[in-house]
Amino acid sequence: MDLFTDIYNKVMGFFRRTDAEETAKDAACNRLRVVLMQDRTNLNPQLLEKMRKELIELLSKYVEMDKEALELNFEQEGEQMALMLSIPVLRAKPEEEIEKALEEEEAKCEEESEEESSEEETPETDEELGDEENIQEDASEEEVESEEV
């Protein structure tokens, strides 16, 4: 009987729904959002991982961060899709250190271009970033907790 299973579920539901667990509905919505973003962008997990690594490489020049905790996610914001990047920053690097690292890199690039042996690494990464629809970096200064997606 439909009716009695309904009543049973109602009564049981009343006792069950006390904890703040993720509901089946929320799980479905969240999983779908992630999977649809991947479907829509044609970015498979391997490519996403590559993007993650390249971002870490790029950003480590400027800040010291918890590389393991870096989160990269797509989010839907109305009509637009956003790439959300959440990085727990351990320590802001001192200016001199950043500049030194950049100079070193430049020198390395020049050497490489003089030799004309291989392609430059950094501009390529930059370009790839520019291609993404929207990049929002959650973390700018001190530690930022990765927000729930």
Place this chain on the structure above:
Amino acid sequence: MTGRVIVITSGKGGVGKTTTNANIGTALAREGKKVVMIDTDLGLRNLDLLLGLENRIVYTIVDVVEKRCKLKQALVKDKKNPNLCLLAAAQTRDKSAVTEEQLKEICEELQKDFDFILVDCPAGIEQGFQNAVAGASEAIVVTTPEMSAVRDADRIIGLLEAKEEIKSYRLLINRVRPNLIKSNDMMSVEDVVEILSAKLIGIIPEDTGIITSTNKGEPIVNDEKSLAGRAYKNVAQRIMGNEVPYLDLEAETSVVAKFKKFLAGLVGKEKVGGKEKQ
């Protein structure tokens, strides 16, 4: 007369494309519109069964394409409603038997004589889908509040958006279960609409009556008491451009409503028949 060609598609199988087709078609015909349904699911035809017309099919769409008969000869008239016709799929051929171009021609020809041409699309995104969509300018994307169906609907929407001929598409959410939505066990209609960011045309509740109606070969819109039937009739109204409010499914399927129905069943069926309609 230039009829509107509407393709009914979903990506995923089993979400109720054919049921939707049969019911919207029947509902439109009941409103006095001339309707023809084309089953393009070659090799896996089913629309004839849902309409109870399986024994009346002489010629199929493949016979038309291969010029064994005229288009008009292949149209099977509905048992009850003379406004309603079916162009059946061939059961013994595969999807390659009809091309996009040929389907387009058939649709163009039918547009002269009918108000609505409803194209029943096969599941999947391969050639069968491409064929079905070829002649259409509008689409109804059928989905259910389940992850896999929503994901496939998203794919279909992407493909429809890439088609220039498709001027508009709207979402029909089928097999909605208000009880599960209320208990947060199932995605709600709002969730699905938001995730797909598509316009809605209908919300159809899960209804066991669909099974019996399929078994009898009688679309559920002919059953005045059925909630799903009423929801499908509303969809037909919206297709015709009339604004109809969505049914309050939660209230209609609540325990109280069911209990009332249950009691009514004990008291006597005739008495409540009229009440239930409202």
